Amino acid sequence: MFSIGQLSKRTGVKIPTIRYYEQMGLIDAPERSEGNQRRYTKEGLSRLSFIRHSRDLGFSVEDIRGLLELSQHPEKPCLDAHSIAAQHLQDVQSRIAKLRRLERELKRITKCDAGNVAACAVIETLADHGLCETEH
Amino acid sequence: MFSIGQLSKRTGVKIPTIRYYEQMGLIDAPERSEGNQRRYTKEGLSRLSFIRHSRDLGFSVEDIRGLLELSQHPEKPCLDAHSIAAQHLQDVQSRIAKLRRLERELKRITKCDAGNVAACAVIETLADHGLCETEH
């Protein structure tokens, strides 16, 4: 049996976050000690690790809800898991693409070496979208 | 003079968002009509365009506050603008790097072609960080 603090240390999930996940229904409410403190089992630990890892990979809480549900049913086909992951991969890729465009634009405007704001490319570009080279 | 709706159409910023920016002090409270409706001038329009464009480039509201302040003082040196933009560029680059690592991991795990959850690489990887190839 682990206290919430031990669980936190083992998974790297902060204590208030663990309570938050419980409130959101991602993890089951664990048993309590006589004095009403949470006591977790190994199952609780591995479930929280799963969540932590999924969050690290950028899955939303809703995605994780689906993935957890699936992981409880090993006999089911795993198409759903794949489509959640594939969708997420797409999201990640489009975010990368968008950030790359920003990066290009920011690199370009920060090259300015004017001395004052009146002639500064950063300020000027922000004021006038027409000066941009790419869409965003 | 523009109504809030016209301003919204010209800048692409939604009406509640314009009011929100006013509340946050990013734009000045404009004059009002006899019936208490907002009436904007061309200055209001260009200030909002500046904000919109900066948001598109991913600057935070706080950053924009600084950039706007600077843009009001054309005679000042523009070092501050550059450091805000350069810092932001760094943020963008580190986000790109992080997303690339995720992308690699997600690509790898979605390659799985098992038929059911018990053998599915997606689920398995989420459950066990040790199966990952890169840190995240």
Add this chain to the structure above:
DNA sequence: TATAATTCCTCTAGCTACTAGAGCTTCAAG
């Protein structure tokens, strides 16, 4: 000009995924 349709007003609450703090209770080590 009368009425109808559209736009605008303020105010409150909700979204994601947490995080921080107040004020109090329980646990574990010495």
Add this chain to the structure above:
DNA sequence: CTTGAAGCTCTAGTAGCTAGAGGAATTATA
């Protein structure tokens, strides 16, 4: 048995909006 760390619940705050209620003003049509 005491004391300090760790736990409890509850509320509110973070960014950057977005949505809805309920009502007033403006604009377009008949």
